[in-house]
Every structure is written in C-alpha cells, then in structure tokens.
Amino acid sequence: MQSLRFTALEGLAGVDSKITEHNGKITEVFGSNVFAGRIVREYLSDEAYKSLMNSIKNGTKLERKMAEQIASGMKAWAMKKGVTHYSHWFQPLTGTTAEKHDSFFTLKSDGSALETFDGDALVQQEPDASSFPNGGLRATFEARGYTAWDPSSPAFILEQGYGKTLCIPTIFVAYTGESLDYKAPLLKALAAIDKAAVDVCNYFDKNVTKITPTLGWEQEYFLVDENLANARPDLILCGRTVVGHAPSKGQQLEDHYFGAIPERAYAYMRDFEEESYKLGIPLRTRHNEVAPSQFECAPIFEEVNIAVDHNSLLMDVMNKVAKRHKLKVLLHEKPFAGINGSGKHNNWSMATDTGVNLLAPGKTPKTNLMFLTFFVNTIKAVHDYADLLRACIASPSNDFRLGANEAPPAIISVFSGKYLYEVLQEVKTRVNNKFDEQDEAILKLDLHRHIPELMLDNTDRNRTSPFAFTGNKFEFRAVGSSANCASAMTVLNSIVAKTLTDFKTEVDGLIEKGEKKEIAIMQTLRKYIVDSEKILFEGDGYSEEWEKEAEKRGLENIKTTPKALDAFLTKKAAQLFAEVGVYNEKELHARHEILLEDYVKKVQIEARVIGDLATNTILPSAISYLNELITNIKGLKEIGLGEENVKAQKQIANKISEHINVISENVQAMIEARKVANKLTDSRQKAIDYCEKIKPYFDVIRYHSDKLEFLVDDKKWALPKYRELLFLR
Numbered sequence: 001m002q003s004l005r006f007t008a009l010e011g012l013a014g015v016d017s018k019i020t021e022h023n024g025k026i027t028e029v030f031g032s033n034v035f036a037g038r039i040v041r042e043y044l045s046d047e048a049y050k051s052l053m054n055s056i057k058n059g060t061k062l063e064r065k066m067a068e069q070i071a072s073g074m075k076a077w078a079m080k081k082g083v084t085h086y087s088h089w090f091q092p093l094t095g096t097t098a099e100k101h102d103s104f105f106t107l108k109s110d111g112s113a114l115e116t117f118d119g120d121a122l123v124q125q126e127p128d129a130s131s132f133p134n135g136g137l138r139a140t141f142e143a144r145g146y147t148a149w150d151p152s153s154p155a156f157i158l159e160q161g162y163g164k165t166l167c168i169p170t171i172f173v174a175y176t177g178e179s180l181d182y183k184a185p186l187l188k189a190l191a192a193i194d195k196a197a198v199d200v201c202n203y204f205d206k207n208v209t210k211i212t213p214t215l216g217w218e219q220e221y222f223l224v225d226e227n228l229a230n231a232r233p234d235l236i237l238c239g240r241t242v243v244g245h246a247p248s249k250g251q252q253l254e255d256h257y258f259g260a261i262p263e264r265a266y267a268y269m270r271d272f273e274e275e276s277y278k279l280g281i282p283l284r285t286r287h288n289e290v291a292p293s294q295f296e297c298a299p300i301f302e303e304v305n306i307a308v309d310h311n312s313l314l315m316d317v318m319n320k321v322a323k324r325h326k327l328k329v330l331l332h333e334k335p336f337a338g339i340n341g342s343g344k345h346n347n348w349s350m351a352t353d354t355g356v357n358l359l360a361p362g363k364t365p366k367t368n369l370m371f372l373t374f375f376v377n378t379i380k381a382v383h384d385y386a387d388l389l390r391a392c393i394a395s396p397s398n399d400f401r402l403g404a405n406e407a408p409p410a411i412i413s414v415f416s417g418k419y420l421y422e423v424l425q426e427v428k429t430r431v432n433n434k435f436d437e438q439d440e441a442i443l444k445l446d447l448h449r450h451i452p453e454l455m456l457d458n459t460d461r462n463r464t465s466p467f468a469f470t471g472n473k474f475e476f477r478a479v480g481s482s483a484n485c486a487s488a489m490t491v492l493n494s495i496v497a498k499t500l501t502d503f504k505t506e507v508d509g510l511i512e513k514g515e516k517k518e519i520a521i522m523q524t525l526r527k528y529i530v531d532s533e534k535i536l537f538e539g540d541g542y543s544e545e546w547e548k549e550a551e552k553r554g555l556e557n558i559k560t561t562p563k564a565l566d567a568f569l570t571k572k573a574a575q576l577f578a579e580v581g582v583y584n585e586k587e588l589h590a591r592h593e594i595l596l597e598d599y600v601k602k603v604q605i606e607a608r609v610i611g612d613l614a615t616n617t618i619l620p621s622a623i624s625y626l627n628e629l630i631t632n633i634k635g636l637k638e639i640g641l642g643e644e645n646v647k648a649q650k651q652i653a654n655k656i657s658e659h660i661n662v663i664s665e666n667v668q669a670m671i672e673a674r675k676v677a678n679k680l681t682d683s684r685q686k687a688i689d690y691c692e693k694i695k696p697y698f699d700v701i702r703y704h705s706d707k708l709e710f711l712v713d714d715k716k717w718a719l720p721k722y723r724e725l726l727f728l729r
Contacts, residue, residue, distance in 0.1 A: 003231070003718040004227075004230065004231035004718070005228075005231045005717070005718055005719060005720045005724075007227070007231075008225065008227035008228045008230070008231050008720060009228075009720075009724065009728070011227050012225060012227075012228075012728055012729075015225070015264065015326060015729075026277055029274065029277050029278055030277045030278075030280065030282070031277075031278075031279075031280040032278050033081070033156055033157040033158075033159070033278040033279055033280075034154050034155070034156045034157075034278075034279060034280040035074055035077060035078075035154050035155040035156065036154035036280065039077060040052065040073075040154075042077075043073035043074070043076055043077045044069065044070060044073045045069060047066070047069070048066050048069035048070055048073065051063065051066040051070075052066070052070055052151060055151045055152075056151055056152045057210070059152075059191065062123075062151065064119055065119075067119030067120075067122055067123050068118060068119035070119070070122065071117050071118055071119045071121065071122040072117075072118075074117070074122065074155060074166065075104065075115070075116075075117035075166075078157060078164075078166040079104065079115065081157055081164065082164050083104075083157055083164045083165065083166045084103055084104060084105070084163070084164065084165075085101040085102060085103045085104070085163070085164075085165045085166070086101070086102060086103075086104065086117060086121070086165065086166040086167075086168065087099040087100055087101045087102070087158075087165050087166070087167050087168070088100065088125045088127075088147040088149075088167075088168050088170040089158075089167035089168060089169050089170065090127075090147050090169070090170045090171065090172040090181055090183065091172070091181050091182045091183055091309075091312055091484060091486065092132040092133065092172055092180060092181050093132065093133040093134075093180065093181065093182070093591070093594050094132065094133060095482070095483075095484060095598075096316075097312050097313070097316055098127070098132070098172075099158075099165070099167060100125070100127055101165055102121070104116060104117050122149055122168060123148065123149045124146055124147065124148050124149070125146070125147045125170075126144060126145065126146055126147075127145055127146075127147060127172070128143045128145065129143055129144060129145025129172075129174050129175065129180060130143040130145075131143070132145075132172070132180060133180075133594040133597070133598070134174065134180055134590060134594070135589065135590025135591060135592070135593035135594040135597075136589075136590060136593055137174050137176070137178050137180065137586070137587075137590045138174055138175075138180075144174075144175040145172060145173065145174050145175060145180060146172070146173055146174075146175070147170035147171065147172050148170055148171050148173065149168055149169075149170050150169045150170055150171055150183060150187065150305070152187075152303075152305055152306070153169035153305055153306055153309045154169075154280065154306075155167060155168045155169065156279050156280065156313075157278075158279075159275075159278075160320065169183070169309055170183075171183045171184040171187065172184065178584070178586060178587050178590065179583075179587060182308070182484045182486035182487060182490070183305070183308070183309075183486060185486075185490045185582050185583060185587075186304070186305060186308060186486040186489055186490045186493075187305060188580070188581055188582045189489070189490045189491075189493040189494045189497065189580065189582050190213060190304055190305060190493055191581075192493065192494060192497035192498075192580035192581060192582065193211065193213055193350070193493040193494075193496055193497040193500070194210060194211050194212070194213075195497075196496075196497040196498075196500040196501045196504070197211035197350055197358070197374070197496075197497070197500055198210065198211050199500070199501075199504050200373060200374070200377075200500050200503060200504055201352060201358070201370070203370075203373075203507070203517060203521065204369065204370040204373075205352070205354060205356075205370075207354055208352045208353060208354055208356075209353055210352070210353040211350050211351070211352055211353075211358070212303050212304075212350070212351050212352075212353070213303070213304045213348065213349070213350050213351075213489075213493055214301045214302065214303060214304065214307070214348070214349050214350070214351055214473075215301065215302065215303075215304045215307035215308065215346060215347065215348055215485065215489060216298065216299060216300070216301040216302070216307070216346075216347040216473075217298065217299070217307060217311050217344050217345065217346055217347070217479075217485055218285075218296055218297075218298040218343075218344065218345040218347070219296065219297050219298065219311065219314065219315075219344055219481065220289055220294065220295070220296045220342035220343055220344065220481050221294070221295055221296070221318065221329055221330060221331055221342055221481060222291070222293050222294050222295075222329070222330035222335050222336070222342065223265055223268065223293055223295060223322070223327050223328070223329060223330070224293060224327070224328050224330060224725050224726075225326065225327065225328070225725075225728065225729070226322070226323070226326040226327055226328045227326065228328075228720040228724060228725055228728070229328035229330075229725075230328075231718075231719065231720050232719055232720055232725075233609060233612065233613060233617075234606075234609050234610075234613060235328065235330070235335070237605060237609050238332075238602075238605060238606050238609055239330060239331070239332035239335060239397070239482070240330070240332045240334055240335040240336070240397070240400070241335060241336055241337070241722075241725075242606060242609055242610045242613065242698065242702065243610070243613060243618065243701075243702050243705040243706060243709070243719070244336065244337065244706065244709070244719075244721065244722050244725075245706040245707075245709040245710050245721065245722065246337070246338045246706075246722060247721070247722040247723040247726065247727070248723070249292075249723075249727070250291075250292070250338060250339050250726075251290055251291050251292060251339050251340065254290070256288050256289070256290065256291065256292050256293075256294070257288055257289060257290045258287055258288055259288045260288075261286070261287070261288060261295075262729050263729075264325065264327070264729050265295060265729070267325060268321065268322065268325045268327055269286050269295070269297070271321050271324065271325065272314075272317055272318050272321040272322075273286070273297075275317045275320075275321055276314055276317055279310075279313060279317070280310070281299060281310045281313065281314055281317075282299045282300040282302065282310075283297055283298070283299050283314075284298060284299055284300050285297060285298040285299075289340065289342075290339075290340045291336070291339040291340040291726075292339070292726040292727055293725070293726045293727070293729075294339075294340060294342065297314075301347070301349070304348075304489050304493070307485065308484070308485045308486045308489060311344070311484075311485050312484060312485075315331060315482075318331075330342075331481050331482040332397050332481070332482060333395070333397040333398045333400060333401040333480040333481050333482060334397065334400035334401045336722060336725075336726065337702075339726075341400065341401035341481075342401070342480075342481035343401070343477060343478070343479060343480060343481055344479045344480060344481045344482075344483060344485065345475050345476065345477045345479065346475070346476040346479045346485055346488050346489065346492075347470070347473045347474070347475050347476075348473060348474050348475075348476060348489070348492060349472060349473040349474070350374065356370075357472055357473075358370065358371065358374040359371065359374060359375060359378075359469075359472050359473055359474065360471075360472040369518065369521065369522075372423070372427070372525060373503075373521060373525060374500075375420070375469070376424070376525045376528050376529055376532075377496065377499050377500050377503055377528065378474060378496055378499075379414050379416070379528070379529075379532050379535065379536070380499050380503075380528040380531065380532045381492075381495040381496045381498070381499040382412065382414050382467055382495070382532075382535055383414075383531070383532035383534070383535040384495070384499065384532070385491070385495040385498075385572075385573075385576065386412035386535065386555070386556065387412075387556060387558075387564075387566075387567035387570070388491050388495060388567050388568070388573060388576075389412050389466075389467070389476075389478075389488075389491060389492070389495075390410065390412050390478075390556070390558055390564050390567065391491075391564050391565050391566075391567040391568055392487045392488050392490070392491040392492075393476075393478045393479050393480060393483065393487070393488055394561040394564040394565055394595070395480055395482075395483065395561060395595075395598075395599075396561055396598075396599050396602045396603055396606075397480060397482060397602070398478075398480035398483070398561075399559065399560055399561055401480060402478065402559070403542070403559070408464055408465055408466035408477045408478050408541055409464065409466065409541045409542065409546070409547075409557070410557055410558055410559045410564075411466075411541070411546070411547070411550045411555050411556070411557045412466055412467065412478075412535070412555070412556075413465060413466065413467065413535055413536070413537040413541065413550070413555065414465070414467050414468070414469070414535050414536055414537070415465035415467070415468035415469060415536075415537065415538060416469050416536055416538070417469055417538075418538070420469060421536065421538060424529050424533075424536070427522070427525060427526055427529060428526060428529045428530060428533070464540055464541030464542050465477065465537070465541055466478035466541070476488055476492065490582065494576065494577060494580045494582050495576065497580050498576050498579060498580055501579070501580075503524060503528070506524045506527075507520045507521055507524050510523060510524065534553040534554065534555065535555070537549075537550075560691050560692075561595070561599050561687070561691070562596065562599060562684060562687035562688045562690075562691050563688070565592055565595050565596060565599075566684075568588050568589075568591060568592045568595075569588065569589065569592055573588065574588060593683055596683045596684060596686075596687045597683060599687045599690070599691075600683075600686055600687050600690050603690045603691070603694060603695060604674065604690065606698065607670055607674055607690075607694055607697070607698070610667075610670075610697075610698055610701055610702075611667045611670060611671060613705075613719070614663050614664075614667050614701055614705065615667060617718050617719060618663065618705050618708060618709075618719075619660055619663060619664065621708075621712055621716045621717055621718055622656055622659065622660050622708045622711075622712050623660065624716055625656065625711075625712045625713045625716050626653055626656045626657060626660070628713070629649050629652060629653045629656070630653060632646075632649055633646045633649050633650060633653070636649075652711060655707070655711060656708065656711055656712070659704040659705075659707050659708050659711075660708070662700070662704045663701055663704045663705060663708075666697050666700050666701050666704075667697075667701060669697065670694060670697035670701070673689075673693050673694050673697070674690075674694055676689070676693075677689040677690055677693065677694060709721070
C-alpha cells in the first residue's frame, strides 16, 4: 500500500488556491455579525440602550427588566439574520473556547411551537463545572457551575456551514464562586488597574475618571498542506513535529520575511479576514514571517477584554477556514526544530477617557512627568513580579521556543531604548534625597530633548527582550502563539495596579510631610528607578554574557514550566492577588494544579507519540531498508566481489543498525520512566519528573531518528519531510 506521504504529495498538484471574490469595502461588512454600535441602538429602547451602555462603561449591574428588553432585541436581530440557536461562549482553562448550543425553539403547554429567548437565558446558564479543569475546586459529584454574561464584550453570530449561532461572551465560575476561566480574573484585574491608575492620573489631571488598558496582539502561525499534516501523527496529536531532519534550505537566506505571499496562503488569509471582519475583529496587517511557511496577522489596538475575546475567536476562525482550503494551521510555539517558533506579542498600554495614551511622552513638563510616572511604575512592577510574568507565559510548548530563533529568553528583563534609558539615568543622578531650589529644575525635564519626534522610528526594537518599550507601548514578546492572552494580561494589569497603588501611598506620605506634589512624585520615581534598575537591559538577550550578567544581578533564568509555576504559590503572589481582588489563595492553588496537570498530560502525549512513531513507523522503514542492504551485500559477494566493493554498503548498514538499537533502547527506557512517574501522587514532583527524567529521551530518540531519515531510502520513509511540509504548497 502506498504511504500517506506519497499520496499527499501526489495530491498537491491538484490543489486549487480557491481565491474567492470579496465584493465591497471592509467597512461594509465590518461588525455585521456583532450586536454592537448602531445595531444595538436600532433594536433597543432608549431606556434599555442607556442601561446597557452604563453597564459597559461603569460596570453597573443591569436590572432584570432591562435584561429582558436586551434579550428581546438581541433575539429579534439574530433571527432576522437567520440564527436558530444561541450559546454562552466562554474560555475555560482548557486553553480553547467552549460553547453549548440551545435553540430558540420551544413548545408551550398546549403543544404550539414558538421561539423564545428571555433575560434569564441571556444572563446565566449552567454548564457542568466538574468536566472542565478546576484544580480540585469541583468534584465529579459537585458538577454545578455558571456562565454569566459579560455585557462589555458584544454578542456575535458565528456562522458554520449553513448554521448560525448567537454567541454571548460570558465568564465561567464554580457554584461556590471561584473562577474557572480566563475572563473572570481578567475583568477583575482590569477593574483594579482602572481604579489604581485613575488615582495616580488625578495628580496630573482631575478630569480623568476612567483608564482603559489596551492590547494589540500579533498572531504568528504556520500553514502546511492538510494532507501532508494528516500523514504526520505528531502534527495531528501534538501540534509539532517530534522528529524530522533539517532540510538543506531553512530560513538562512532570509528570503521569506516580508516576501510575496504565496497564492494559496493569500487565498486563505483573505477568507479568514473576511470572517473576522464580520465578527468585528479589526485585522489590519498580514505578512510572511521569518521562517518558511510562517505568517502573521495583527489587528488595531482594542480594550484588553475585547482584544482577548477577539484573539480567542480568531484562532477558532483560522482553524475553521483552513479546512476549506485543505490547509492545517499550526499555532504551536515550536512546530519545527531549527527555525523560528511562533509567538503572540502582546502590545500593551493604558488610555484615559480624556484621550491620552499614558505611555506616550507628552509635549509639556506636566504630561512628561505623567508619562514618566506610568513608565517607571510599569518597570518597577516587572522588576518586583518578574517571576509571575515568567509563570503566566509558561507552557510545555513555549518552553521549546523561549531563548531561540528570535524568541526572547526565559530571563525577564525590560528594554527601554537608548533615549529613555538616558532619561532614567538623568532622573536617577540629578534627584537627591532632598530637593533644593536648583534640583527643581528637573521637574521641567523636556523629554523631547532626549526623544526625537519620530521616536517610533528612532527607538530601536530589541527582538531578544521579553518586555520591550516600543515608542508608546510595552511589547510583552514572551507570550506564546497558542496562549490565551488573558493569562499574561491578568498578571500584567494586576502587578501594575498593585505598584501604582503602592506608589500613590508613598507619594501621599511625602505630601503629608510637607513636600510639594511634583517633588514627592519625583522623589518616589527616583527610588523606583534605583530599586528596579537591575531589570533594565539594552543588549543581546541571546548571548551567554547576558546569562552570566543576569545571574550576577540576581535575575532568575527558569527554563522549564514546572519550576516557573512555583511563582503562583508564593506568599508575595497570594498577597498581591488578594489586594487587587483577582484571585483568592484557593483559586491560585487550583490554577497551579491545573497547569501542572496540563504539563504532565501534554508531555505524556508527546512521549507516547514519539514511542509509537519510533516503533510503528521509523524503525520498520529503517529495518526494511537495512534488509535490502544486507541482500545487496550478499548478492555482490555471491558474484565474487570482495570486501572493498561492499565497504560503503556495510558502513551504511552498520550506522543504520546502531541507530535502530539506540532508538529501541531509549524508547523502552522512556516507557519505564513514565511508569515510575505515573505512580507519583505529588503533582509538582510528577511534572518535574516528566520534565527532567522523560523529556530528555525525546532529544536522544529524535537525534537518531533524524540520522535514519538521512540514511534510509527516500521511497521507504513514510513521514512527510521538512522540505515538503515547509516548501511545497
């Protein structure tokens, strides 16, 4: 029987790019499937509309009668567009989205049929809480959990085939109130930073009443042919290739980045962008990334909660649309060894309701000082809680990516850029412990003397920094491509909220002692700069010198997930999240347990896949070719040829035999190590065992498998090769 690999290769020639025509402007379809803006105004009464807008802006609770009116308007709009079902759409701790569809259809007591959707159905539903990851918060016999409507994220219509479903973004909580999802803690973190930042902003502008953190994510991904992917069990089950010899050409020519987009990829991009625009996802950028078959899309910045929802929704859309084009989207952080992995850079800032970006330098001394305040407080937050930032982006897949091929290292540091670094040094050196009249001159600090108007161009970007300032925002580059942005955004907004709260306490203390407000602010900023300067690094994060320097500075370099996750269990973390009202200690322990369990399961799956591939695919191919070599050697000897004439064949046969033996021995040893680890009851120790005692076998087995791929007859190798996956379209 012909292998799936060659069947897939034959099928590539007949693949149609399927470039569909998209009529009209983007603005004509944008948001057409979203219950927001003019659509809401059209379908709601003035009273209901004002109530909903007030709830979105101020977080006030909707009255029951208003919920009924909103549900009625939402149903009328959805049914007019052909919707038959509705669903509470939420983001459980599985890392994917979840939805349970219910129809509007129901029967009255007299048997007559009608469509209904009331306020109760809009506001709350009850999915099974024990069937989702809960870290021990729920037992199997304690299944009750609730999804509750998040009015701040608009409902949308999801189209699938000929069906349409009204999706209502919700949080997901246990019967006892603990959060079981990504959204609930994020909303709490956003509320915390809103309050803390407004309090500090009021030092500079009393008109500020609300702060909105903003997020612009950059989604990197790989595209491969679906049939080629289906011939790779590792891609299907793990999302990455666990074996694979490097191709002769990789990314060394640097010819893919920003190159002409391949026609098949372009057709796919156009299609998923169209779907995204209908859902209100404001995609703006598309391009080839550095690695072959790697691409990126990015939207316009949005409020963090909506941006997170849009990214989770986009990943679903990308997978769905890929099937139409017979493509496979790979969102894994490191699907191919030896070339760039994929990240999801989180570009974060804060905006006031007066229209000011708090991380953009102003044009007056007052606004400069306001910028400097939020800039320094963010650096201080990263310094004080670097361990939590490392923990929030930890995953088995991101462990493969961090520290290689343009991904930032596991050492958390901040890149400020040349000009702002000079500003920080000037503040640090010119501000004394006690101001005098001469020192007050620094309050007139003109940042534009240091920062040219075109700072976005003149401030270099450090691609090796996990947390870099890039002109008017911070770019958290260490977030993985498959991650839910909410994890990073919950931690980042929480730690900045805590730091701003502490900052205000210190400044108020100095003011109470008789210092002028501006001087009290500068005194505290100087202290923060001195306290956190070891986190600042402007150089090459990939260098060995930086690892040594970071160690001297006392910065942690935690390269594996099980140990990185320990940060969630510290007293400092518990105190932080309790103060900002994001997690209680029980929730923190539950999330730690969930993430450890997720780590073990994913590494366990990879171990099984590697073992299966080695035993059922790689070794049989190698043995089959070895038998042919042996037959060839015997035949040559039978016709009288001497040892010199079979030397090459024997060398190849010996090498193949050696690799076969090493693979077989290591697969068996890995299985035995798994058996030992599986008996452990301590979840942390089990994860560490999988990390330190089982994962090392992966590299050994891979090394010898890749050597076999290079030696074995190409016609006998069943798995699609890197050159085919990455370059054939």
